[in-house]
Amino acid sequence: MTLTQRRKEFLDKIINLFRQTGLPVHYATVAEALGVSKWTAYDILKELEKEELLRSEYTLSRTEKAPGRSMVVFRPTEKALRILFQTEAKPELEDWPAIRGRLLSLFDNMKNLNPQKIRDELLQELAKVELPVAFCAYTIALLITHIYMINARSLALLQQIFETAPRPELVLSLFAGSVIGTMLKGMKDVVNSKILSCIQRFQDHISRCGDQEHRLLASFLSEALQRSQ
Structure with missing residues (x-):
């Protein structure tokens, strides 16, 4: 049939x-x-x-x-x-190398670029991203850039904490929660509100993704954190 x-x-x-x-x-x-x-x-x-x-x-x-x-x-x-x-995830994962490469390249020269400009550009692009894995990758890049602006030194500490998580999906959820913690004082700010909306959608996608997507995104998060330091 x-x-x-x-x-x-x-x-x-x-x-x-x-x-x-x-x-x-x-x-x-x-x-x-x-x-x-x-x-x-x-x-x-x-x-x-x-x-x-x-x-x-x-x-x-x-x-x-x-x-x-x-x-x-x-x-x-x-x-x-x-x-x-x-039928659904494979076409998106075929685009993964290009998405990953494009976003990781942002962190190679973070010190020489304008993090605020990168953050604002990622927010604009996220409004057009529909595919779950791509959206999650863009959100990870956005959140790392946001943390870099607040306290770049905290990125190394976050990476050490994430390495103790037993499963990829827990790493991703812990990462999102850590960023929310840094935003508590400015939740009513327009930019923070937009970022919070992205985090909420990110967490929803993570809850629906499979093991392969979790592993890809957790690996991407780890490499993005390394390159941003």
């Missing part, structure tokens, strides 16, 4: 819903999210199950209308997650 655009739409939606809660998803929830009947959703999800992209299971309903009633829910399989990564 071919993964048609319609089936892919249902697969994308149920994966997103599953990621939000970590719990299997009822077909009626998918139906409501896509604006179709619950029976249409059920039929397509069962088709995806036949292709080993979803796995169904039974759970007890906790609603007032049907307390204790058994209902069918679905969760994505590893096969589904691999397909989603191949």
Whole structure:
């Protein structure tokens, strides 16, 4: 069975819903999210199950209308997650070397350039960046530049702290949190407000990225910190 655009739409939606809660998803929830009947959703999800992209299971309903009633829910399989990564993440990762190289080049001559100008240019460019990994990389560059302006010496200390984190996604989250800490006194400033908005979107993307993206971004962060010192 071919993964048609319609089936892919249902697969994308149920994966997103599953990621939000970590719990299997009822077909009626998918139906409501896509604006179709619950029976249409059920039929397509069962088709995806036949292709080993979803796995169904039974759970007890906790609603007032049907307390204790058994209902069918679905969760994505590893096969589904691999397909989603191949169809969506791969094109973006093909552009990764160019994105990485362009952003790292900013830090090679940071001392001879105007950090404020770089920060403002990155903010402008970020408004046009849509792809998650690219957005996260741009945000990392923006935040390092921002910290450099506040206290360049703190970059080395931050790198030492990040090296103790056991997983790449924790390094990225810790980095974002550290920058927020440096901004507490100026949260109402226009630039800081824009940066905070970028951090919030960055954290959302990080929560949805896979292991490969986490590793790429954590490695990029480490090298960017080294070059900026």
